[in-house]
Amino acid sequence: VEEKNNEELLLHLEDVHHADIAEILTELSLDEAVYVVKLMDSQKTAEALMELEENVRERILDTLTPKEIADELEEMDTDDAADIISELSLERQQNVIAEMADEEHADNIVELLRYDEDSAGGLMAKELVKVNENWSVTGCMTEMRQQAENVTRVHSIYVVDDKNKLKGRLSLKDLLTAPSRANISDIYIPQVDYVNVHTDGEEVARIMQKYDLEAIPVVDEMGRLVGRVTIDDIVDFIKEEAEKDYQMAAGISEGVEADDSVWRLTRARLPWLVLGLFGGLGSVYVMQGFEEALAKFPVLFFFTPLIAAMAGNVGVQSSAIIVQGLANNNLRGSLFKRLLKELSLSLINGVVLGLLIILFGLIVGQPQLVSLSIALSLLSVIILAALIGTFVPIILDKRGIDPAIATGPFITTSNDILGIFLFFYLSKVILGF
Amino acid sequence: VEEKNNEELLLHLEDVHHADIAEILTELSLDEAVYVVKLMDSQKTAEALMELEENVRERILDTLTPKEIADELEEMDTDDAADIISELSLERQQNVIAEMADEEHADNIVELLRYDEDSAGGLMAKELVKVNENWSVTGCMTEMRQQAENVTRVHSIYVVDDKNKLKGRLSLKDLLTAPSRANISDIYIPQVDYVNVHTDGEEVARIMQKYDLEAIPVVDEMGRLVGRVTIDDIVDFIKEEAEKDYQMAAGISEGVEADDSVWRLTRARLPWLVLGLFGGLGSVYVMQGFEEALAKFPVLFFFTPLIAAMAGNVGVQSSAIIVQGLANNNLRGSLFKRLLKELSLSLINGVVLGLLIILFGLIVGQPQLVSLSIALSLLSVIILAALIGTFVPIILDKRGIDPAIATGPFITTSNDILGIFLFFYLSKVILGF
Structure with missing residues (x-):
């Protein structure tokens, strides 16, 4: 070419x-x-x-x-x-x-x-069409035509006072049908949604989605109109936010992309793996504490990856739903109710999975007490993992920390250790070694 | 109240x-x-x-x-x-x-x-403003005023021929400045982006984002204008899609919300846990095959949760990036190059983590050959997990299957079993039991 x-x-x-x-x-x-x-x-x-x-x-x-x-x-x-x-x-x-x-x-x-x-100020553009409330309709039209040249798409016409304070908005239809001697102050709509320059981007996205806005004016600390955020910038933002939460849950920080350099990808991924490694070493330590079971019940050690996997999966499931609920601001009801719900949910799941374990034990001819012990421990581990997965993100959010960090490797690792400890401890109580 | x-x-x-x-x-x-x-x-x-x-x-x-x-x-x-x-x-x-x-x-x-x-037909609204190319500017204005009453927001004026086939679009500015006797066919813009009723919602979202559109016309199989999709519906769609991918990675199907019923949440979560359970039972089976190591190297069994966790974490990291890249359509270069990149990435991560294992062995006074063997196996497991995490979603996508199902529990479970097998197999070769 x-x-x-x-x-x-x-x-x-x-x-x-x-x-x-x-x-x-x-x-x-x-x-x-x-x-x-x-x-x-x-x-x-x-x-x-x-x-x-x-x-x-x-x-x-x-x-x-x-x-x-x-x-x-x-x-x-x-x-x-x-x-x-x-x-x-x-x-x-x-x-x-x-x-x-x-x-x-x-x-x-x-x-x-x-x-x-990530604030409204960082997302906004300075280009917009604004008119003074004291202008006449005719003067306004002339001025607007000039302003519109610099603006790709006119979403709304904003009305300001002499000090550039945002007063309301103007509908193009009203402007066109108004008598030409009328003043803007007679015909503008004094209700208008707006955000502050420091409003968090997530909040801007939430407001624009909730009220189906295509543009929203941004004011400074003094209420002066300084810019506007349009929906196309918010679409990118919403997508990036959702992708960041997803990546965080997968143990990737910094919002990287597949085509980033090996070095950048390593920086985003390695820390989480190191965290996982320390968690794994923690499990090694826990299991060494139950070494005496090796002689009598080696099968327990064969089951640890299963227990760890279940603890991790359940924790990730619970936390993912909570994190999304928090991000969308649609979690209702008290923390107690939520934990109760998670409890019943994990009881159902735990009983079904426990029965499958017992069935497996019957098929391979495992001692029934061992199967029962594993099934009961699994049930307890699932309940614990679900409660942790629910509790931790909510607490983090209440303390103003991004709950997304509590998903993925973080919850998996802590649930792994706790789950393995609970598993061996209960097995010891039931089987007595 | x-x-x-x-x-x-x-x-x-x-x-x-x-x-x-x-x-x-x-x-x-x-x-x-x-x-x-x-x-x-x-x-x-x-x-x-x-x-x-x-x-x-x-x-x-x-x-x-x-x-x-x-x-x-x-x-x-x-x-x-x-x-x-x-x-x-x-x-x-x-x-x-x-x-x-x-x-x-x-x-x-x-x-x-x-x-x-989830198709353009399902996302579109019938309300829109359209004009016939044969109308005069005056007739067009009258007709438009009538149509606009039913339409909340006029994004674009579409131009059709007598058979309702989409011909182009009309700029309001051109319409207002054109001589009133002119025909629409003289002033319309024949270039217009459009989608078919059967176009997938994801594709519609991609086109609208790429070209920064606020509305896009939808045509049927005959090229007739049947509706339009507006950006506010697409924002919801983009968000839902991103959330579904995230939930899938967390082992939750059906796009549930925190406030759904316990029964619905169970249906969305339990199947993935059962999958994990079978994977866990698979690991039990694999480890039974290496039972002879129990006597001489019980420490290997203490390390299995660590190995499984690493295999899982690395697999999820790799697959998450690939799935996002596929969803955003920005994966470039050949599959071979991508695998090579993933290979070098996991080599770096694996060597760092392996060194940490050896360091840990020195601190707790573990036999050096055992530490070395575990470190080497870990390195191999990480490489294998990364390659699987990269390869599987790409292959699924090429076969027209949603690659998102290959993230989360699916990749964790398969990587767990393969990782544990590889770990014991290599340990057997190196340590000779």
Whole structure:
């Protein structure tokens, strides 16, 4: 495709959607991708750059001069530009911002960089359409047309007072049907949902989903309108959050992707494995304490992986449901009721599984007391694991710690040790060794 | 709050957002909730009903007559009405539809019920604004105003030909600035993204995210415009999908919630535990085959829970990343390269963990050959587990099976057995028992 016949290439790419151009760039070698980026006009490449995977984008940006990056940023919405610039080193950030011709745009980007990435301030864009409550309908229309040029999609028209404080919103329909001499203050709707710049992204997502909003205005500490968050940014956020919780449950931190470097993946995975290793060494220690059973009941040792697996599985099941319930804010009723429910649930599961163990014992001709002892211990282990899996995330959440860390390896490891100890202890009581 | 002073209650609820009314209904007893629903006008309750949790809504609907339900459905968008009606028994569905006064609305709902819940057809609403390419701009405006009354939010104006085939879209700006005698065919944009009624919901979500769309038109097999999917329905879908994958990895099927009944939760959880139990019994069988090691190297049996835990953890880590990569469609490069990457990753992890085992052996004064043997087996088990965790989901995906089932209990259980076998087999070779 690429023998430097620029004109033809440009002609080809002209009609291609920027998301598809991003895919093409990913398939190309770095040199080729940079060549294409420099060839195309910066509006198109700016949009394509936004769609790229972070690591591909990083490599392309590394080869561009601050001036070239600044040109790309000029074409982007402030929120996208801020996201991209935050991936650069501090020194490069300053060089790029210095090269930007549109000072207001640069100002806005710098402002967005101040906010935490996961807060409403970090998610919002500065582009929006706002009108003053004291304007007339006619003046408002003129002003709006100008503002709308910088805004890709007008979701809502916000109404502010002279101090830029958010007062309400305006429906386009009302604006069009109002007499042209009317004042905005006569026709605007004073009810409007909004969030604060420091509102947590999860909370923003929850509000927007609950009220089916496509955009929500963001105000600062003084109630002044400073930006808006649109639903497309929230979709990405919701997805990332759900994926992070999932990864945490699988024992992976930092929200990595399959195509990240081996080094980054190791950093995300190894710590959890080390945790698991220490847990395993803990089990070794526990089992050494019951060494005397080796001679009389070696079969108990054959059953430890089963007990550990069950303790882990049940714990993960319980905690996963609780963590999701907490994330979606739909856990109702008291902690006591919840534990009672989990108790009955694990009683049912434990009895069924215990009966299967006894059935297995009958088939292979295991002493019945041993089977019974294993079944009873399994039942107790399942109940314990379920209660821990329910209790720990709720407690963590109450203390303001992300309950997602209590899923996966964490709950598996602690349940493994406790389960194995309980198993041997009960077996010792029942079988008497 | 509720002493049957209707007027005051209504006055209170009038200004409350329907999403908040839904929350209030959830807090009330069933009788009280039904009382409130009957009291309020059906537009408000229809919206509130949509926001309710499925099980609460079910109980409220059970107490309403078909006529009362029909009245609620008349107020809803077709997609919401279809969702709710699909929760009723078949017989009640027919009774409710028979009671609906607006025949066109009923027709549309019946049509939506035909599609698979997770396809574009099942996600779409019939409400949209469309214009014929042969209309003049003036005629178009009149027609549009009428259509817009039934549509909550106009995202796009779609252009169709005489046979209702989707031709393109119209920008409101172009429509407003065009000379009133112009034809739609002169000013519409012939490029438009669309999906087929049978397109999978995941694919719809992917397209809408990729191109940042807020609505996408849906066509039937003949290319005729039959509905549109809006981003708010997709947000719920994306979230549900991510949550289902997470639950699957935690060994929970059917997408349950914390507040579902004990019976439903058991059905979602028990099968996976039974699978784990059989896996555990498999390990018992494997370990019985190495019984002769009991006398000379009992420590090996103390280490089996550690080995099983590591095999499980590594398998879940690898598979989770692959499953997410597959779901987001961003896995690139060949299977061979991916396995090679996973191999180097697990080599690093395995060597670090193996060294820790040897260190532990030195501290507790374990024979060095035994420590070395355990460390080497652990390394092999980690590599095997990582390769299985990578390979299995990719193969399942290639065969058209949801790779998410290969995470969690499934991969843990198979890796447990294989890991334990490999551990004892290698120990036997190295230590010679």
